[in-house]
Amino acid sequence: MLSLKKSLNILKKTDALLEGHFVLSSGLHSSKYIQCAKLLSFPDLADKICKSLANKIKKNFKKIDLILAPAMGGVIIGYEIGKILKKETIFCERVNGKFTLRRGFSIKKGARVLIIEDVITTGKSSLECVKLLKKSNxxxxxxASIIDRSTKKSLKIKNKIVSHLKIDVPSYNLKNIPKSLKSIPITTPGSRFIK
Incomplete structure (x- = not known):
C-alpha cells in the first residue's frame, strides 16, 4: 500500500491537488480541489493508487458482483478497479439531470453492487446511484473512492466508505466563507454544472 506522503506527492506531481478558491459540485466552497482526472491522465502513477485502493476494497467487501460508477469522474477509476478485481463494471450518466443506465447496461436483481467514485465530498452522486440499485432490486x-474528503457534517452517506486517501479539507457554505478565502478569485472546476 502507498503511504500518505507518497500518495500526496503523486497528487501534487500530476496537478490533481489544486489550491485556490473553488466552488465544488456540491455548491460548497473550498481552498483545495482534487481533480482526479489529472491523476488518471498519468496511468503509470494512477495504477499505483488504484492497486492500493483495490487491496482495501478486497479487505472490506468480501462479495461484489458488479461495480457501478457515476459518469464522468467515476468511469476510469471504476474501469481500473474492475480490471484489478476482475469484476463487471458499468457506469451511469445524467440524462435530464438524473442518473440513468444507458448503452445496454443493466443491474441484475439481487446483484451485490459496489459504487465507486473518484472523490466523495457529500456523497450526493453516490446516493443518486443507489436509486438505480433500488429500482433493480x-x-x-x-x-469506494480514490479520495474521501467528506466531513461528518457534509456527508449524506451513512454506509462505510473505503478510500485510498481520507483528506480533511474544510469546505464552507456561502455564509461561512473565511475572509482569506473570499479574497481569492473563485474557480468552479466540477463537472455537474457543465452545459
Missing part, C-alpha cells in the same frame, strides 16, 4: 455492498 440489487444490494448495495458499499462505497
Amino acid at each position: 440489487a444490494k448495495l455492498v458499499g462505497f
Whole structure:
C-alpha cells in the first residue's frame, strides 16, 4: 500500500491537488480541489493508487458482483478497479439531470453492487446511484473512492466508505466563507454544472 506522503506527492506531481478558491459540485466552497482526472491522465502513477485502493476494497467487501460508477469522474477509476478485481463494471450518466443506465447496461436483481467514485465530498452522486440499485432490486455492498474528503457534517452517506486517501479539507457554505478565502478569485472546476 502507498503511504500518505507518497500518495500526496503523486497528487501534487500530476496537478490533481489544486489550491485556490473553488466552488465544488456540491455548491460548497473550498481552498483545495482534487481533480482526479489529472491523476488518471498519468496511468503509470494512477495504477499505483488504484492497486492500493483495490487491496482495501478486497479487505472490506468480501462479495461484489458488479461495480457501478457515476459518469464522468467515476468511469476510469471504476474501469481500473474492475480490471484489478476482475469484476463487471458499468457506469451511469445524467440524462435530464438524473442518473440513468444507458448503452445496454443493466443491474441484475439481487446483484451485490459496489459504487465507486473518484472523490466523495457529500456523497450526493453516490446516493443518486443507489436509486438505480433500488429500482433493480440489487444490494448495495458499499462505497469506494480514490479520495474521501467528506466531513461528518457534509456527508449524506451513512454506509462505510473505503478510500485510498481520507483528506480533511474544510469546505464552507456561502455564509461561512473565511475572509482569506473570499479574497481569492473563485474557480468552479466540477463537472455537474457543465452545459
